[in-house]
Amino acid sequence: MRFGERLAAAVARRGPLCVGIDPHPGLLASWGLPQDASGLERFALTCVEAFGDEVAVVKPQSAFFEAHGSRGVAVLERVLAGLRDAGALVLLDAKRGDIGSTMAAYAAAYLADGSPLAADAVTLSPYLGFGSLAPALEAAAAGGRGVFVLAATSNPEGASVQRAEGADGRSVAQAVVDEAARANAGAHPQGDVGLVVGATLAELGLDLSALNGPVLAPGFGAQGATVADLRALFGPDLRGVLPTSSRDVLRHGPDTASLRSAARRVRDSLAL
Numbered sequence: 232m233r234f235g236e237r238l239a240a241a242v243a244r245r246g247p248l249c250v251g252i253d254p255h256p257g258l259l260a261s262w263g264l265p266q267d268a269s270g271l272e273r274f275a276l277t278c279v280e281a282f283g284d285e286v287a288v289v290k291p292q293s294a295f296f297e298a299h300g301s302r303g304v305a306v307l308e309r310v311l312a313g314l315r316d317a318g319a320l321v322l323l324d325a326k327r328g329d330i331g332s333t334m335a336a337y338a339a340a341y342l343a344d345g346s347p348l349a350a351d352a353v354t355l356s357p358y359l360g361f362g363s364l365a366p367a368l369e370a371a372a373a374g375g376r377g378v379f380v381l382a383a384t385s386n387p388e389g390a391s392v393q394r395a396e397g398a399d400g401r402s403v404a405q406a407v408v409d410e411a412a413r414a415n416a417g418a419h420p421q422g423d424v425g426l427v428v429g430a431t432l433a434e435l436g437l438d439l440s441a442l443n444g445p446v447l448a449p450g451f452g453a454q455g456a457t458v459a460d461l462r463a464l465f466g467p468d469l470r471g472v473l474p475t476s477s478r479d480v481l482r483h484g485p486d487t488a489s490l491r492s493a494a495r496r497v498r499d500s501l502a503l
């Protein structure tokens with residue numbers, strides 16, 4: 232089955248929330264864990280247990296694992312496998328983007344069957360040109376996987392690049408939206424190319440009507456965006472939107488049941 236179909240089915244079953252696994256040093260400390268690969272492992276596997284059979288999508292942030300070197304990457308491999316076994320879709324937050332021929336190597340790492348770091352989807356940066364991402368889009372489609380391409384990010388610095396206008400008067404972010412829409416055209420119930428649009432934006436300033444794909448909305452929770460902000464930006468029913476929260480859920484650890492009920496509470500707050 233294609234990623235767009237698998238995602239729609241997962242959201243129908245488990246609701247639209249994505250929970251991020253971001254093992255910040257401060258969170259490891261507040262969970263009483265050591266600042267090393269064993270602390271990372273305890274943290275991440277607790278998250279797998281709490282969220283893997285509860286939410287539709289879980290998003291491990293790669294850098295926090297890479298920071299612990301090869302042992303950290305080994306933990307990430309276990310997290311990917313554990314989440315998959317528990318029935319969650321895994322969105323690996325790696326924000327990759329490179330010239331096309333190197334992009335093929337990233338695609339082989341994250342989007343190919345048999346790779347130890349293969350996920351259901353990966354975040355990509357389109358700022359070497361959307362076309363440079365083609366090898367990743369092709370690998371994703373071939374393996375029933377997806378991608379989420381940064382369009383308008385949640386951080387205030389993003390606007391200086393993403394809101395810049397091209398010769399045709401479209402913003403860079405709108406051009407990214409339009410390319411994703413082209414890739415998703417005709418797919419049912421939605422395509423495999425998602426976008427990232429920050430929940431913290433003061434106004435959307437984008438036409439998403441032709442996207443026909445999922446929108447990951449970070450900035451919800453710890454960065455200040457509320458459910459009301461999400462509805463104001465994306466419309467009252469949040470159709471196709473995957474709000475994602477990391478720290479605001481993770482601060483309820485280390486108790487597994489508390490983490491799970493925090494995720495449930497946040498997910499229920501998104502229901503109409």
Ligand SMILES: O=C(O)c1cc(=O)[nH]c(=O)n1[C@@H]1O[C@H](COP(=O)(O)O)[C@@H](O)[C@H]1O
Binds near residue numbers: 251450
């Ligand atoms: O692609 C992302 O996931 C992402 C894009 C963006 O525009 N803003 C953003 O915050 N993120 C990620 O989403 C997560 C947000 O974490 P919290 O602010 O703790 O909920 C982090 O892992 C960020 O790297």
